[in-house]
Structure formats: structure tokens, C-alpha cells
Amino acid sequence: MNGELEKIFGFYASGSSIFVRKDFLQSSYVPKELPYRDDLVKQLAQILAPSLRLEKPSNVFVYGKPGTGKTAVTLFVGSQLQKMAKDKNIPVRFIYVNAGLKKVADTEYRLYAHLCRMLGEFIPDTGIPTHTVFEKLIHLLESNPSIYLMALDEIDVLVNKSPEALYTLSRINSELKNSKVSIIGITNDFNIINTLDARTKSSLSEEELIFSPYDADQIYEILKERDSAFTPGVLGDSVIMLCAASAAKEHGDARRALELLRISAELAERETSMKVLKKHVQKAIGKLYSDKIISFVTTLPDHQKLVLQAIFDLDKPLSYTRDIYEKYVELSVKSGLKELTMRRVLDILGEFESSGVVRTSVISRGRYGRTKIVELITVDNIKEQIEKLLVTI
Numbered sequence: 001m002n003g004e005l006e007k008i009f010g011f012y013a014s015g016s017s018i019f020v021r022k023d024f025l026q027s028s029y030v031p032k033e034l035p036y037r038d039d040l041v042k043q044l045a046q047i048l049a050p051s052l053r054l055e056k057p058s059n060v061f062v063y064g065k066p067g068t069g070k071t072a073v074t075l076f077v078g079s080q081l082q083k084m085a086k087d088k089n090i091p092v093r094f095i096y097v098n099a100g101l102k103k104v105a106d107t108e109y110r111l112y113a114h115l116c117r118m119l120g121e122f123i124p125d126t127g128i129p130t131h132t133v134f135e136k137l138i139h140l141l142e143s144n145p146s147i148y149l150m151a152l153d154e155i156d157v158l159v160n161k162s163p164e165a166l167y168t169l170s171r172i173n174s175e176l177k178n179s180k181v182s183i184i185g186i187t188n189d190f191n192i193i194n195t196l197d198a199r200t201k202s203s204l205s206e207e208e209l210i211f212s213p214y215d216a217d218q219i220y221e222i223l224k225e226r227d228s229a230f231t232p233g234v235l236g237d238s239v240i241m242l243c244a245a246s247a248a249k250e251h252g253d254a255r256r257a258l259e260l261l262r263i264s265a266e267l268a269e270r271e272t273s274m275k276v277l278k279k280h281v282q283k284a285i286g287k288l289y290s291d292k293i294i295s296f297v298t299t300l301p302d303h304q305k306l307v308l309q310a311i312f313d314l315d316k317p318l319s320y321t322r323d324i325y326e327k328y329v330e331l332s333v334k335s336g337l338k339e340l341t342m343r344r345v346l347d348i349l350g351e352f353e354s355s356g357v358v359r360t361s362v363i364s365r366g367r368y369g370r371t372k373i374v375e376l377i378t379v380d381n382i383k384e385q386i387e388k389l390l391v392t393i
């Protein structure tokens with residue numbers, strides 16, 4: 001057998017594995033300990049606890065950047081409370097809905113149908129008038145008198161796709177006699193609440209919890225807590241530190257840190273190494289970055305694609321915004337699209353910058369004044385893939 005293959009197959013056949021409990025690294029896994037979130041866990045518990053005395057808790061809005069533990073804390077508190085209620089036979093039900101998942105809450109109908117299903121009644125995907133599904137929901141809530149704690153995760157999706165549903169749910173208690181509903185709205189979009197009408201806004205945010213980003217030391221500890229996912233000895237401290245530092249730069253995102261650790265370990269395993277090394281982390285950082293850019297480019301509207309195409313076509317390490325604009329106008333004409341103004345194109349470049357596709361800086365050109373230059377962040381390994389995506393205008 002070819003030596004290289006023998007090494008690969010031999011490694012797997014020997015039963016060697018970097019992971020012992022890979023599921024500990026999955027995003028659906030809720031750890032028993034949530035370091036640095038004790039205060040928020042306690043605050044949420046205090047807000048929801050009156051339900052155990054059959055009083056309706058205040059509605060709560062939970063905000064924070066991605067990966068700061070909002071979902072984990074809500075599920076943790078909700079499940080503990082549910083457990084206590086069950087043990088003591090108190091009619092409290094914690095219901096968790098992720099509105100960001102496909103087909104859960106993209107229409108009012110779907111959300112009510114989903115809630116009915118969670119309460120035990122099957123509703124088909126279509127075919128019933130929306131108000132009838134809502135009446136069924138009311139009937140289900142009433143026929144099982146309880147305090148319902150309804151966590152609506154990624155509530156921004158609901159605000160954008162079916163604001164009527166949120167409006168109706170925020171007033172649902174006026175339709176109920178035997179039961180009460182409290183809403184826990186969760187989002188990483190700080191501005192979303194301001195797009196709601198004043199009454200819905202104040203009703204939903206009777207209480208607010210803010211999750212701040214983790215710093216590198218905190219992410220380090222969070223990752224350390226998961227080391228039981230790995231065979232002892234495969235993870236060195238410096239590797240954990242590197243993952244933590246990289247995620248701390250990305251607004252303190254614990255999800256990204258865990259992902260980075262998992263991908264690094266998978267890359268090590270693929271190389272039949274029983275140790276995760278810094279080079280594996282570096283490679284994983286590159287991979288995550290490429291994936292992010294590719295999904296960003298895939299969803300770009302046409303004009304944004306043309307602006308990016310213009311930067312590619314100029315093919316320079318640094319380009320002047322004026323040159324990018326000229327190239328962009330040329331490409332727009334070719335594609336039969338009416339070009340946007342320079343102002344809009346500058347905004348688009350700003351969006352590219354916040355998404356990590358380009359870096360911009362202002363330089364002085366002596367007596368010609370100051371000008372902005374744009375630098376494409378290295379995407380050599382995926383340049384071709386991106387260009388393919390761009391030609392689909």
C-alpha cells in the first residue's frame with residue numbers, strides 16, 4: 001500500500017481519535033456551566049421566577065452581539081425553571097422558538113402553526129386561514145391553563161418577515177382568561193426594537209438584558225471548560241489561546257471560538273496528528289474567513305457585485321475609490337444597469353469594509369488633497385470561486 005494511505009488508514013484503524021465527545025463542541029449543546037454569565041443567569045431567573053407563583057412575569061428583551069451566550073443562557077434558565085415547575089406540579093411551560101430557522105416564522109401562519117405543534121396539535125403547512133390557526137392557538141393555551149414563557153429567539157427575523165405576528169403576540173393576554181403568556185425576545189440586532197411601534201416596543205421591553213462581548217481571557221476559560229471534548233493531551237494552552245484571541249477580535253464571539261477549535265482539531269486529525277498545533281488553527285482561521293467571504297458574495301445584490309467586480313478587475317493591491325467608481329460605471333453600462341452615484345458606491349465600500357472584504361484608508365496626495373484607497377483583503381485561495389459568483393449578474 002502507498003505509504004501515505006497506510007498512514008491515514010492506520011491512524012483511523014488504530015482507533016486513534018482527537019475527539020472523545022465531539023458533541024460538546026456543537027452549537028446545540030448547552031453546557032452545565034456558563035462562566036461569566038452568572039449575573040445574567042440570575043437576573044433572567046429573577047425576572048421569570050414569579051411564574052412559579054402563577055404570576056405573569058414581565059416580558060424581557062435580550063440583546064447582545066453574536067456568540068455572547070444569549071441563547072445558551074435563555075435555554076439554561078428556561079430548562080431549570082421548567083424542571084422545578086414539573087417537580088412541584090406548577091403549571092408553567094417554557095417554549096423556545098428559533099424564528100431564524102427556515103419555515104418557522106417567516107409568515108404569521110407558520111409561526112402560529114409552529115406554536116400549535118409545540119403545544120401538541122398538528123397543523124398542516126398551508127390550507128387553513130391564518131385567523132383560524134390563531135384561534136386554535138388561543139384554544140390550546142386556554143385549555144391547558146398555565147403561565148407560558150415564550151422565548152422568541154432571533155426575533156429580528158420576525159420583525160422583518162411577519163411583524164403582525166409579533167404585534168398580535170405582544171397583545172395575546174387580552175384574548176386569554178385562564179392562561180398568561182410572557183415573551184422573552186432575543187436578538188443581536190440592536191436597532192430592531194426601534195423599528196417597532198411604540199406600544200409593542202414598550203410592551204416587549206418591560207425588562208432588558210444586555211450581553212456584552214467576551215474578552216480573550218474569558219473566551220480562553222470558556223474553551224478550557226470544553227476540553228473534555230478532546231482526548232487528554234491533544235490540546236495545548238497556546239492553541240486555546242490562539243483561538244480565543246482570534247475570536248476576541250471578532251466581537252468576542254464564543255461560537256466562533258468553539259468552531260475554530262473544532263475545525264483546527266479536524267484539520268489535525270486529517271493530518272493524522274494527535275496534537276492540535278498552531279498551524280492547524282491558522283489554517284482553520286483561513287478556512288472560516290474564506291467561508292464567510294463566499295457566503296457574503298453569494299448573497300450580494302447586483303450593484304454590490306459590480307463594485308466588487310470592479311475592484312477585482314483593477315487587479316491592484318491598492319485602488320483609488322475614483323478608479324473603482326469609473327470601472328464600476330463601465331461594468332454597469334455593460335450589464336445594462338443604471339449606475340448608482342459615487343455616494344452610494346462609497347456606502348457600498350463601507351459595507352464591504354464592515355464585512356471584512358476590504359480595508360480602506362485615507363492617504364494624502366500632496367497638493368491633490370486627501371483620497372481614500374481600498375485594499376482587497378487577501379482572498380487568493382478563493383479568488384476564482386468569487387469571480388465565478390460575480391459573473392452571474
Ligand SMILES: Nc1ncnc2c1ncn2[C@@H]1O[C@H](COP(=O)(O)OP(=O)(O)OP(=O)(O)O)[C@@H](O)[C@H]1O
Pocket residue numbers: 026027028029030031033034035036037064065066067068069070071072073187188211222225254255258
Ligand atoms: N459563558 C459561556 N460558557 C460556555 N459556553 C458559552 C458561553 N457563552 C456562549 N457559549 C457557547 O458559545 C456558543 C454561542 O453562544 P449562544 O448560541 O448562546 O450565542 P448567542 O448570543 O445566542 O449568539 P447569536 O446572536 O449569534 O444567536 C454556544 O455554543 C454556547 O454554548
Ligand SMILES: [Mg+2]
Pocket residue numbers: 070071072153
Ligand atoms: Mg442565539
